[in-house]
Amino acid sequence: MKSIGLSLLLITSVITTYSQTTSFKFDFGTTKAANGYIAVTPNTLFSKETGYGFEAGAVVQAIDRGGNALTGDYLTSNKPFYFSVQLPDGNYDIKLILGDVKGTSATTVRVENRRLMLENIRTANGKQVTKTITVHVKDSLIRDAQQKETGTVRLKSREYTYRHWDNLLTLEFNDSLPKVCAVEITPNQKATTVFLAGNSTVVDQDREPWAAWGQMVPRFFEPGNIAIANYAESGETMKAFARERRLEKVFSLAKPGDYLFIEFTHNDQKPGGNHLDPFTTYKQTIKEWIGEARKKGMTPVLVTSMHRRNFDSSGHIINTLSDYPEAMRQTAAEEKVALIDLNAMSKTLYEAWGPEQSLKAFVHYPANTFPGQETALADNTHFSPYGAYELARCVVKGMVAANLPIAKYLVKEKIAFDPAHPDAIGQFYWPLSPAVTAVKPDGN
Structure with missing residues (x-):
């Protein structure tokens, strides 16, 4: 003993x-x-x-x-x-x-x-x-x-x-x-930390073939000065993010000079206990988060949610996000907060791809493309690594357009990007990670 x-x-x-x-x-x-x-x-x-x-x-x-x-x-x-x-x-x-x-x-x-x-x-x-x-x-x-x-x-x-x-x-x-x-x-201990708060369109997706812009954006920053801290999670709403103490965790780590990027909508718009109304409770909740971030000496940044892949017969994107992107734009103006209008850029991006080419940017794969995937995958909300990478380029473009101080630390050769002329899928290289799943992330 x-x-x-x-x-x-x-x-x-x-x-x-x-x-x-x-x-x-x-x-x-x-x-x-x-x-x-x-x-x-x-x-x-x-x-x-x-x-x-x-x-x-x-x-x-x-x-x-x-x-x-x-x-x-x-x-x-x-x-x-x-x-x-x-x-x-x-x-x-x-x-x-x-x-x-x-x-x-x-x-x-x-x-x-x-x-x-x-x-x-x-x-x-x-x-x-x-x-x-x-x-x-x-x-x-x-x-x-x-x-x-x-x-x-x-x-x-x-x-x-x-x-x-x-x-x-x-x-x-x-x-x-x-x-x-x-x-x-x-x-x-000196790097500025950029905290990301969001849902499945932002989170570090852990398995192929799913991906989100939050896990791609670190690649676009030079080392040493910026650390991307992705606290997003699939299926989250603003209410749930706070209730699960994720926001509290972020604020417990934040120091003056850090950033808080906020991107929610896809799940907040759905009926139920976590629902927020765009021009009332949604705006109010965003403003509360902005206030708390400012108390910590952080810089809040609002990111409008990207569209779902939903085309009309003429090849234009149908808005499925109701008034939420506009409510966020109004909140940014009222609170004098930087805005990255990913919603507007995604419309341009998707329409540049068109209905067929855009399939490559989302999780659309025939059955048996990946081990254990016996049925076809057809998801018009969540992204392939290529789609997530292109959306991250949009976010980078938005940082520059908003004149965020952290933009000076972006990798120079990756700043220039036009959503109307996305990178060709054939030029994108992504060696697959070993872990794969056919299970769709929470949220839609």
């Missing part, structure tokens, strides 16, 4: 130590690590005792080219692989060394629930590249200014399987030839 008690004490001590550690330097490759780095090999599986490692089932290979201890070896796989690190909630800069001193590479990096950070980073033969990403990590606990726990976010059952809410930074390495030499993690 004494040895069992001692073992439990040691394990608890290690877990506590790692939960408080916020900086890591990992050398991916063989067991011989560079000075000051932790060796990560194909056998480094995640455990609570160490606080880091690969997900079980990862098929990873170590290649040693010799020479420099840090960059002369790397880990690679012909399948996507996930590496997790136990961290307290907050913002972190992650430096990645990618490439091969004797070969080529191609790496896409996503984090948490398929949140896009780096897309198709290619290195020529013998070349390597160092990239930095800034990531928001979260848990479901609500804490006061003294870090005392005061409650929890009321999660839905499906959220317990998400790769967020868990105090783990999870990195997804994907693409045709990913090669990872090193990962360095440091806290970033």
Whole structure:
């Protein structure tokens, strides 16, 4: 009994130590690590005792080219692989060394629930590249200014399987030839945090083939200065978002200078206990959120909801959102708040695609396109990765048009975008993540 008690004490001590550690330097490759780095090999599986490692089932290979201890070896796989690190909630800069001193590479990096950070980073033969990403990590606990726990976010059952809410930074390495030499993690307490509050059209969708603009928009920001914190969830209304204490969680983390992007409508318009009337309770609730955000020193930004895919016989979009977008426009004007009119831009975007091409932007797939998908998918509300990416480009365009200060940190070559001339589907590249579902997200 004494040895069992001692073992439990040691394990608890290690877990506590790692939960408080916020900086890591990992050398991916063989067991011989560079000075000051932790060796990560194909056998480094995640455990609570160490606080880091690969997900079980990862098929990873170590290649040693010799020479420099840090960059002369790397880990690679012909399948996507996930590496997790136990961290307290907050913002972190992650430096990645990618490439091969004797070969080529191609790496896409996503984090948490398929949140896009780096897309198709290619290195020529013998070349390597160092990239930095800034990531928001979260848990479901609500804490006061003294870090005392005061409650929890009321999660839905499906959220317990998400790769967020868990105090783990999870990195997804994907693409045709990913090669990872090193990962360095440091806290970033200076970055402006952009909190996203919304529904399934904003959330970090966790499974293929679904996606939303909120999980694409981090890719459009330069690292270091901005962290996108996506607190949206499928099926949410403004009432439910507050009742489940999601808004309280956001405000508990917010600091002066941060942003709150608000995009709701699709579910708020439906009859029932969560219904809000556009020109009365909907406007009033938005104004209440604006007031609370301003008390925190945050900058509120209103985002009108995008249209559903609903065309008339002449190829024009039919408005299914009633007066809600107009109510949000009026609220922005009355409260002197920045507005991103995604509703107007989405109309232009969808009509540029037309009824047939727009199918590629939404979750429309024949039966058996994905494993376990025995019936066809036909969803005119939720987006494919391509559609979500194009909507994120609209949001970026809206940031610039609204003269938001954070726009100066956007990736310059990605700012210019015309919804009337969207990117061709053939030019969009998205290596699939392993997790797939045929179950439609909540909301419509």
